[in-house]
Amino acid sequence: MLDTLPKTSPQRLRRLALIGAAGFVLILAAGTASRLMAGQDLKKTSQASAVTTVNVVQPGGGEDAALVLPGRLQPWAEAPVFARTDGYLRRWYVDIGQPVKAGQVLAEIDAPEVDQQLVAARAALATASAQRDLAATSAARWKRLVGENAVSQQEADERQGDLAAREAMRNEALANVRRLESLTAFKRIVAPFDGVVTSRDTDQGDLISAGGGRPSPLFTVSDTRRLRLYVSVPQSLAGQIRPGMTATFTTPELPDQTFPARLARSADAVDxxxxxxxxxxxxxxxxxxxxxxxxxxxxxxxxxxxxxxTAAVRVPANALLFRKEGTAVAVVDRDNTVRVRPVRIARDYGADLELAGGVAASDWIVSSPPDAIANGDKVNPVRPKGGAGARG
Incomplete structure (x- = not known):
């Protein structure tokens, strides 16, 4: 039975062994190559994951004529008209909203006490004038008698002094008459200039007290043919105010109309x-x-x-970096490298900021940059869809 089994030659055995060894080597090489390729893929994946992905936007153009501030319109000239004499309001002739001319009578005051004081003052003036005339006659007579050696020089000088005193008393009485005549003239309340009556705070029969510290005027007259528009400009923008600047404004009652204005002057001081x-x-x-x-x-x-x-540009407020060197933004250049640039804020619009210098409208700005971002960092920028990155 054993003699009938086929015998394998040594050459065939060696051949089978070589084939088996070659197969083992091929399997080992394939496994090694697979591990190398997996390692390279892992390295590439690790390197890719190490590059930060950031969102970028392009700045928008600065709105040079869009500094909008609240203002208040005031008349070009406004005069509160107070009483200058005591009495009762006899009658008023104009009411609010009526146009008036300079010197036009607005109201009349009945002041009997002032009238009587004027009568008494005129009587006192007449007495002082008579006494002065008598003193002048006496002084002239005594001067003549001195020339005839009929009286002494002392007596003549006394008469001359009495004349000077009477002259002073007459002048005092005359001044009092003129004062009361002025007060009498103030019984007529007149407009100080052409304008419109914007307030009336009196009525017929009111007690008028010129020296009583009245809290409000009898009338207010305003010249509204021209107006003054007052605006408070923030200190950060005060240096940009220049002579000859122009402005436009709107009012709530006329929202569809825009009115022009011209800079007249500024306080040149910060409140x-x-x-x-x-x-x-x-x-x-x-x-x-x-x-x-x-x-x-x-x-x-x-x-x-x-x-x-430098043209002003607008960027989102979350693009700012606050470093010890100052305020900055992160700009991504063409090879996706970060450049941190210092900037100066010109205006604060809340969600957006207007920058004066530091960046251009064509730059790509990192929005919400990481705190650790630095010059030379490689990033993966994500631009807005459709390539539109400009703001505003």
């Missing part, structure tokens, strides 16, 4: 309480559409006033 500088603009109101005392929303034209010829 310690408000931290703002008062600016006065001139407004033409010939048509009478605008009302003094009204609120206005003023848009100051600060075009070209951001300084150094």
């Amino acid at each position: 310690a309480q408000s931290g703002a500088m008062l600016v006065q603009l001139e407004v033409d109101n010939i048509g009478g559409q605008l009302k003094p005392g009204a609120y206005a929303q003023v848009s100051l034209n600060l075009k070209g006033a951001t300084g150094a010829g």
Whole structure:
């Protein structure tokens, strides 16, 4: 039976062994190559995950004429008219809203006490004038008698002194008469200039006390043909106010109409309480559409006033970095490298900030940058869909 089994030659055995060894080597090489490729993929994945992904936006153009501030319209000239004499209001002739001319009578005061004081003062003046005339006659007579050696020089000098005293008394009485005549003239309340009566705080029969510290005037007359528009400009923008600047404004009662204004002058000082500088603009109101005392929303034209010829741009407020060197933003360049640039805030709009210098409208700004972001960092920028990154 054993003689009938086939015999394997040594050459065949060696061949099978070589084939098995080659297969083992191939399997080992394939496993090693697979592990190398997996390691390289893992390295690439680790490197990719180490690059921070950031959202970027492009700045919007600064709105040079969009500095909107509240303002208050005031008449070009406004005069509260008070009484200058005591008495009772006999009659008033004008009411609120009526136009008046300079010197026009607004009301009349009945002042019998002043009238009687004037009568007494005139009588006192007549007495003082008679006494002065008598003293002048006596002085002239005694001067002549001195020349005839009929009286002494001392007596003549006394008469001359009495004349001087009587002259002074007459002048005093005359001044009192003129004072009371002026008070009598003040019984007629007149308009100080052409304008409109904007308030009347008296009525027929009211007791008028010139020296009683009356809290409000009898009338108020305002010249509304021109108006003054007062605006408080924040200290950060006070340096941008220039002579000849223009502005536009609207009012709540005429929301669809825009009115022009021109800078007349500024206070050139910052108020310690408000931290703002008062600016006065001139407004033409010939048509009478605008009302003094009204609120206005003023848009100051600060075009070209951001300084150094640099165009102002607007960025989201969350793009700012606060470093010990100052305020900055992170800009991503063409090779996705971060550049931290210092900036200066020109205006604060809340959600947006207007920057004067530091970045250009074509730059890509990192929005909500990580606190640890630094110069030279590589990032993966995510731009807005459609390539639109400009704001405003």
